[in-house]
Amino acid sequence: MYGTIFNLKVKSGHESSLIDLFKKYEKPEGGVAWYVMKPDNQQDWIGVAVFSDKESYKANAENPEQHQRFLEMMEHLEAEPTWTDGNYVVSQLN
Numbered sequence: 416m417y418g419t420i421f422n423l424k425v426k427s428g429h430e431s432s433l434i435d436l437f438k439k440y441e442k443p444e445g446g447v448a449w450y451v452m453k454p455d456n457q458q459d460w461i462g463v464a465v466f467s468d469k470e471s472y473k474a475n476a477e478n479p480e481q482h483q484r485f486l487e488m489m490e491h492l493e494a495e496p497t498w499t500d501g502n503y504v505v506s507q508l509n
Contacts, residue, residue, distance in 0.1 A: 416447060416465055416466065416467060416468070416502070416503040416506060417465075417466050417467075417468055417469040417471075417472045417500075417501070417502050417503065418447075418463065418464045418465040418466050418472060418500070418501075418503060419462075419463075419464050419472070419498050419499060419500045419501075420461065420462070420463050420498075420499045421461070421462045421463075421464070421496040421497060421498050421499070422459045422460070422461055422462075422496055422497045423451070423459060423460040423461075423462060423492055423496050424458070424459055424492055424493040424494050424496075425458075425459075425460055425491060425492060425493070426491055426492060426493050429490075429491040429492075430453075432491055433488070433491040433492075436487055436488060436491065437451060440484060443466075443471075443475045443478070443481070444471060444474065444475065445466050445467045445468065445470070445471020445472070445474065445475065446464070446465070446466055446467075446471070446475070447465040447466060447467055448463075448464075448465045449462065449463060449464040449465065450462065450463045462496070465503060465506075469502075472500070
């Protein structure tokens with residue numbers, strides 16, 4: 416599996432709008448799961464996206480519809496997310 420972990424600096428007062436936007440997204444081709452967390456002890460939200468393989472991840476990243484979703488998300492963020500891409504080497508799903 417392949418994917419990314421990302422940090423989001425959400426604009427004050429935009430939390431609910433961003434959550435509503437995320438709820439509209441459907442799982443992309445090759446997507447396994449994705450999560451967004453609002454940590455207890457820090458301001459930035461943390462997201463995790465998991466794809467079946469690197470090719471699926473790259474195809475999604477290069478999809479014009481994904482770019483449009485990114486632009487919509489940016490309306491609710493103070494800055495572009497930071498991304499850490501790579502292979503997931505251990506997982507457990509229940």
